[in-house]
Amino acid sequence: MTGMGGKRIPGRLFLYGAVLLAGGLLAGFGCGLQREKPWNVLLITIDTLRADRLGCYGGMYAATPNMDRLAERGVLFANAFAAMPLTLPSHTSILTGLYPKSHGVLSHAYTLEEDKTTLAEYLHAEGYRTGAFISSHVLDNRYGIGQGFDTFWRRYNYNAEEANRIRASSGFDILTEAVGQYLAAPSEQPTFAWIHWFHPHKPYEPPQSQRLKYDYRGNTNLQADKLTLEQLWKGYIDLSEEDIQSIRGLYDGEVAYTDQQVGIILDQLEESGMAERTIVILTADHGEMLYERDRYFGHDIMLYDPSIQVPLIIAAPGLADGGRIVQSTVRSVDLVPTLLEMLAIATEDEFDGRTLTPVFDGEELSDVPVLAELFGPKPNWKTEPRHSVRYNGWKIIEEEGSDVRQLYWLADDPNELNNRAESDPEKYAEMKQLLDDVRAGSRDVDFPELSDEERKVLEALGYMGGD
Secondary structure (H helix, E strand, O other), X not given: OEOHHHOEOOOOOOOOOOOEOOHHHHHOOOOOOOOOOOOEEEEEEEOOOOHHHOHHHOOOOOOOHHHHHHHHOEEEEEEEEOOOOOHHHHHHHHHHOOOHHHHOOOOOOOOOOOOOOOHHHHHHHOOOEXXXXXXXXXXXXXXOOOOOOOEEEEHXXXXXXXXXXXXXXXXXXXXXXXXXXXXXXXXXXXXXXEEEEOOOOOOOOOOHHHHHHHOOOOOOOOOOOHHHHHHHHOOOOOOOHHHHHHHHHHHHHHHHHHXXXXXXXXXXXXXXXXXXXXXEEEEEOOOOEEOOOOOXXXXXXXXXXXXXXXXXXXXXXXXXXXXXXXXXXXXXXXXXXXXXXHOOOOOOOEOOOOOOHHHHHOOOOOOOOEEEEEOOOOOOOOOOOEEEEEEOOEEEXXXXXXXXXXXXXXXXXXXXXXXXXXXXXXXXHHHHHHHHHHHHOOOOOOOOOOXXXXXXXXXXXXXXXXX
16 A cells, blocks of 8 residues: 555554554454445544543533533543653654654654654545644644645644634634634545644633633632743742642633534534544543642653543444443554554554454453653753553553652552552562563563452453453
């Protein structure tokens, strides 16, 4: 198979749970999608969106009726994780099915090489029109992430100050309007559109309508601007509980506002009839720490779950009418192989991810190691490289150049507060070996076995099995 400009779509070395998509496999695929006509694909990525703030994930913070209604007619993955809590590397993983070490974009300002293939290139080769609508300069197409897109629309090319002023006062978003115009334009081709909303990212500055709903001021005058959040982290400002709730409220206001934008696009799909032939995927590049650890509001220095756990919803007519929740652990690198199989697009390429399509037919997914990493882009970056892997309820975090060892049994310690590295050295050694093997890309891996007690706990929590 060839991509844009006759470029060969190459095979690649892959890690665990990888998938090879070929015609024989696709011929037997039966997830309920009807294929008389090509399916449109709408990929929504929301920057810095924590899963636990959404109503469909049990959140009681931000109002998210539109993301919730998408989950009600699709498959919600309760335990989805990003490859890295940085926007450019994580989005590159979403669009390639590869971990950062495989695609080479280790941090911001790295460039995806042309020999790597994006989802847009796969779909363009199949006759799709392809459009990207981006709201952050860190995703500029000069970094290679625009490979395969006919249209690459950038919000930051417009008068940013004026656009932000209008958004703050009226809630109007120029990016949402641009997406609407693109989807409404007549086309004989099936459509692939990638929409990236940046709003939940700090500084937390929701439009006035959302600020009034979510900004619990109490006795505080703090703003959630970049300077204030930086001073908090450095210890220059002490926060009261009112202060913490106020800043979290501003974040929730950004989430609620973004949900409104999602609703505008979903409404347009339904009113135009386009929804009947559209697969919608909603996810995030990473989450956000909201002062749970080390006085930190942010995401780019930590591998704790609030930074790397993301929402993931896949919806299409006939896929999961009435909604379905999948507890199996999944990864952002699973999206490309999943979509290619859903669309019956054959390739000899190999991915770091695996297809998730068995869950659409009610099958279970086995647990696989979930890798997350951070690499410093410059000598003055604020953290050393960090690496983590989670598997069967256990999670290990390693920081290069540090003697601190971290091991967590997530089944009874979901907030990662009880470090068991010293008290359980045998399990630590097992997980350290697994982390080293996963990072090395070894296919011959001795996965740590679950004890009977561990398995019972995970089964009781719904972490074993597919649904």
